[in-house]
Amino acid sequence: MKIILGTLFAGILVAATATPFPALAGGGVPPDLEAGQTLAESRCAHCHAVGRDGKSPVAAAPAFRHLGRKWPVENLAEALAEGIVVGHPAMPAIAFSPTEIDDFLAWLQVIQEQ
Numbered sequence: 001m002k003i004i005l006g007t008l009f010a011g012i013l014v015a016a017t018a019t020p021f022p023a024l025a026g027g028g029v030p031p032d033l034e035a036g037q038t039l040a041e042s043r044c045a046h047c048h049a050v051g052r053d054g055k056s057p058v059a060a061a062p063a064f065r066h067l068g069r070k071w072p073v074e075n076l077a078e079a080l081a082e083g084i085v086v087g088h089p090a091m092p093a094i095a096f097s098p099t100e101i102d103d104f105l106a107w108l109q110v111i112q113e114q
């Protein structure tokens with residue numbers, strides 16, 4: 001009986017600490033949504049619409065809330081780590097640190113419109 005209880009308790013602990021963001025690049029630290037938003041506002045907002053509404057300042061740059069229509073936004077993790085290079089001269093190469101990627105993607109998930 002003691003063993004069963006112990007196993008149960010361990011199971012509950014694991015469930016309680018399980019993160020809702022499975023693809024964490026930054027060592028398991030929970031993402032900071034505010035930091036993610038700040039990153040987008042400081043590094044991306046002069047071209048992309050980064051909020052829940054509004055148009056992109058640069059017409060060719062897709063609104064961030066629509067990125068998830070094309071692919072799951074977590075697919076961007078690799079591109080962000082390597083420095084995004086899209087086939088467009090207006091899009092600068094920007095590299096994020098692992099923590100920045102977690103924060104940014106967590107925030108990006110939250111603002112997606114389906």
Ligand code: HEC
Pocket residue numbers: 040043044045046047048058060061062067070076084086087088090091092094
């Ligand atoms: C100087 C303007 C500019 C800045 C700053 C900028 N982008 Fe872009 N971005 C663009 C343009 C223009 C496109 C469209 C490129 C194309 O379709 O050829 C684009 C495309 C993209 C795409 C591809 C979308 C798709 O559907 O293919 C992603 C993802 C993206 N940007 C992310 C970001 C992120 C993240 C940042 C900030 C770290 C950022 N961009 C900063 C101009 C910019």
